[in-house]
Amino acid sequence: IELEYEQDTRGDRLMLGRGTYGVVYSAIDKLTKRKIAVKEISIQDSDDSQIQYLVEEIALHQRLKNKNVVSYLGCEREGNIVRIFMEQGPGGRRIYCTRYTW
Numbered sequence: 204i205e206l207e208y209e210q211d212t213r214g215d216r217l218m219l220g221r222g223t224y225g226v227v228y229s230a231i232d233k234l235t236k237r238k239i240a241v242k243e244i245s246i247q248d249s250d251d252s253q254i255q256y257l258v259e260e261i262a263l264h265q266r267l268k269n270k271n272v273v274s275y276l277g278c279e280r281e282g283n284i285v286r287i288f289m290e291q292g293p294g295g296r297r298i299y300c301t302r303y304t305w
Contacts, residue, residue: 204277204288206230224256239276242287257285
């Protein structure tokens, strides 16, 4: 996915939320011009528990198909950063507070 991060008033990437393993940012998919959410997770190759968490989260996102849950769009790894791309639902930050409490 080719994207452009949205920026806040200071010019920083617009953050939608932060969790134990990563930060969720707002971005625009350059191809579709739609807002998306990008969860960025910094990983260490030797951290097996974090890698297992990522495998489980991505597998869960791929299986979920429900109108009340944001859709999984894909993922990529660049060095020690894994990005999970999701649709950005209405409600902005609020949707991620409930979405990531499983």
